[in-house]
Amino acid sequence: MSSTALVTGGSRGVGRGVATALIAAGWTVYVTSRHGTGPDGAIALACDHTDDDAVADVFAQIEGDTDSLDLLVNNAWAAPRGFGGFSDKFWERPVDDWDTLIGVGLRAHYVASVHAAQMMVDRGSGLIASISSFGSRGHLHSVLYGMSKAGLDKMAFDMGHELSGTGVTAVSLWLGLIRTELLLSLGVDEFAGFSLQRAEDPEFVGRVIAALADDPQLDSYNGHTLVTAELGAAYGLTNNDGTPPDSHRAAFGGGPLFPPTPSDSQPNRR
Secondary structure, three states, rough: OOEEEEEEOOHHHHHHHHHHHHHHEEEEEEEEOOOOOHHHHHHHHEEOOOOHHHHHHHHHHHHHHHHHOOOEEEEEEEEEEOOOOOOOHHHHHOOHHHHHOOHHHHHHHOOOOOOOOHHHHOOOOOEEEEEEEEEOOOOOOOOHHHHHHHHHHHHHHHHHHOOOOOOOOEEEEEEOEEHHHHHHHHOEEOOOOOOOOOOOHHHHHHHHHHHHHOOOHHHHOOOOOEEEEHHHHHHHOOOOOOOOOOOOOOOHOOOOOOOOOOOOOOOOOO
């Protein structure tokens, strides 16, 4: 029987690439999106992640279909109303930006993690992986964006503490610049000072997650925040064109904050 994964926000971008890579690796993959769309081979479910009952229904369907869940990838994200880019200062934006950047970008991941843990702990295995970014370490995009990503890292750290001994692992993942279809359509060679040639393909992120889920030392990462480019290098993974993506660790002044370590200069794979 194949392993079962749920990728939230799996209709496009990172989520779609992660789901595509997992399907290619033989996983049974459920994806959620507001309109119930996803990549070929995925089981696509319509879900508004601000609706707790709708989220509960997704997990109930997975449990009814498969009686198991081996992997949750928390990826759902929603842009604020009237969003046209992260160009305005926080005092120039409406305070209800909170409702999307924190309500979906953080709270929705907590809600999904609760349901996933209820299924996984009973079986004694599973991985909860949340899509975070270097915005936890340095300013990136906006105040609320950084707050949501820092919250995901702390969430994984504390969940890891409480999941210790259960066989379930929680991690947060720092992605670098991602070569989404939208970004590639701009026809530029770099974005925000980072080379698109050395950026990460969405499918690369999925291959990293699949390798992590199969790692016999998975439990040693419980509560950690991991840099996908560095983890991919450790697993010998590359982008679709065979090139290894760059880690943005140096550009943001160091590595993850969780777990606390004596030196942030040390590689994150321990």
